Amino acid sequence: MRIRSDGKGMAQERWRVQCFGKVQHVGFRYTAMYLAKPLYLTGWVKNLSDGSVLLEAQGGTAQLRKFLIQLKSQKHLHIEKSVIEVLPLQPYERGFHVQRG
Numbered sequence: 001m002r003i004r005s006d007g008k009g010m011a012q013e014r015w016r017v018q019c020f021g022k023v024q025h026v027g028f029r030y031t032a033m034y035l036a037k038p039l040y041l042t043g044w045v046k047n048l049s050d051g052s053v054l055l056e057a058q059g060g061t062a063q064l065r066k067f068l069i070q071l072k073s074q075k076h077l078h079i080e081k082s083v084i085e086v087l088p089l090q091p092y093e094r095g096f097h098v099q100r101g
Helices: 028-039 061-072
Strands: 011-022 042-047 053-060 078-087 096-098
Touching: 011 061, 028 042, 028 053, 028 061, 028 096, 053 061, 061 078
Parallel strands: 042 096
Antiparallel strands: 011 053, 011 078, 042 053
């Protein structure tokens, strides 16, 4: 696990999150992108062939937690389970986007 400061004293992390449940064909990917942008998160989100959704998000630890709370509180998304893995930071990544799977 690598945690680094952004220069303002805020810890930075990168999380890989796989979400299971009714998460495809409900606008999950675009909701994730919409929620990530105001939190200044970078990363991506994509559908997997097993019916789950995989995302990687990078930013402040507090913002990442808020992002997941906001995702889980969306009434049109039915996240039954999520698995979180901490990854090395991608220092040159910009923006948050939907990947086609």
